[in-house]
Amino acid sequence: MNEPLPDTLILDRLDTPIGTAIVVTDEAGVLRAFNWTDYEERMNAWISRRYPGAAVRAGRSPIRAALEAYFAGEVKALERLAWAAIGTSFQRQVWTALCQIPTGETWSYARLAQAVGRPTAVRAVGLANGSNPVALVVPCHRVIGSNGTLTGYGGGLPRKRWLLAHEGASFRDQMAA
Structure with missing residues (x-):
């Protein structure tokens, strides 16, 4: 940087x-x-x-x-905000790729790994995702498990659940079962 x-x-x-x-x-x-x-x-x-x-x-x-x-409900209001995050080149690559996930959609960690050109680096992508210092604007909450279930979020799963529901994203909610 x-x-x-x-x-x-x-x-x-x-x-x-x-x-x-x-x-x-x-x-x-x-x-x-x-x-x-x-x-x-x-x-x-x-x-x-x-x-x-x-x-x-x-x-x-x-x-x-x-x-x-x-x-307040304008879920696309954050899309044009400028952000700068200090991290490794790989982390910044992952964070930039997170911004490609459209509001109201989710990606798996595997899809995110493919988006950065490292399809076998799913765990590394997960670590980079979890190191995102500008959460919400760089939407790390939009990454879920391959089976559609919620996985970790630095702000806690209840917040992740709320954010995804707020944005109209589909996911499997183990808590609702």
């Missing part, structure tokens, strides 16, 4: 139907991190490692309106 790191990060908290989200952008409005307050300690440690020396200040995120629109 050759782009310069931001000097200042803006941290906003957004109440949603599935908990309070933490949204971190740079001053230009580029999403740098997204997570839930129940994972705040882990996210703060991640920010410190990835953005050393950056000042983090509380403020109203420039992307707040798009996030509010998404949670």
Whole structure:
């Protein structure tokens, strides 16, 4: 990654139907991190490692309106938001491929591995998917098991279930059985 790191990060908290989200952008409005307050300690440690020396200040995120629109039912409101994520070349390749999954659809980990040209790297793709620091905007929640069932999500399966239902995606819900 050759782009310069931001000097200042803006941290906003957004109440949603599935908990309070933490949204971190740079001053230009580029999403740098997204997570839930129940994972705040882990996210703060991640920010410190990835953005050393950056000042983090509380403020109203420039992307707040798009996030509010998404949670209010405009499920495509996040599609044009800019994001930048620090990771390996392979991780960034997987995160970019995640953005190809249309709203309201899901892919399996195997399909995601094929999309990045590494069909036998399903586990590596799963690890990269799970390392996504800009969840929701880079829709890691749209990846499910090959049999159509929900699999892990860093924000917890109840949130993944809600997000997929909110977007109108089909999946097998083991909890409903």
